[in-house]
Amino acid sequence: MEHEELVVRLNDNGYTNWLKAGRCLLLLKEGLHPYIDHQMRAFHGDLINQNPLLRKLCQVSCRPKGNKLSYPCEACSLWQRVILKHHRQSDATVNWDNCFPPSWRVNHWEVAKAYMPRGQVKVKGADQCDASALxxxxxxxxxxFVVNQKFVREVIRCRNELMHSCELRVTDAWMKHYRMILENLMKQFSHIPEMAMAAQQINKMLTVKWSICISGLDHTDAARLEGLQTDSVMHWEVGTDSISQWEAELLRESLQDLLSSDDDDTEAVVRRRNTQLMSLGGFLQANRDLGEQFSTELQAINSLLVKV
Incomplete structure (x- = not known):
């Protein structure tokens, strides 16, 4: 039976919670990115209108080294100062390696990436970002400035807990708190049509139990799955193909988070990341369908851990 292993995984309530919470992040991203792109495009235009010198061409094709932008040309140095001026945390590490400085004068998204976590260098627009970046x-x-930053930071914290969970499980109590902070954040954007639609989808995801729709289930398959609660408390019928796609997107985001860590991380951070990678790699290998789907990523994990 296709997706048999997925159905077994979904019988674990903690894992199902983890998938639902992760799916909400993807829905949140879909609701946010049109608004954020519009806001950053307007912000970029205002900066240039306020200071025409920002239109000047880069003189030497400035490139960051690591996350540092040392000795930029006059034009890029001005942009660097402006970006820092509008950064809320003056002592925060800015990931300049996300950016291509010569494009700051013409590309609003190259400016936006200076305010994001590392790993955005190949991202060309808001629609390609994950929820964390946005x-x-x-x-x-x-x-x-119109958004309550407390609500934003609370969702970021929950997102990091979710993505860095070694067990890939969260409790019902965690989900209850998660729903509350998502609602607090989404109220900040209730005037945005895309966010209003995302809020409806997120509410459905967090309040309705899944009914797993399995195609091609015969008597032999049913016997193998005897004891699994696939037919209890059915409220929302979801195809296994859809859930499988959501699962893959969430696992891939979690892997990318861990594999794109900074070379300058402290020993404790590296140790924690490697523990998470080992746990995630073990989970993928223990599930044959996922092991096949993520074979390339498993090789990257193994190569990284061998160097430790």
């Missing part, structure tokens, strides 16, 4: 942009750039 939320960090809102949190760090003072262009989003």
């Amino acid at each position: 939320l960090n942009l809102i949190n760090h750039c003072d262009n989003f």
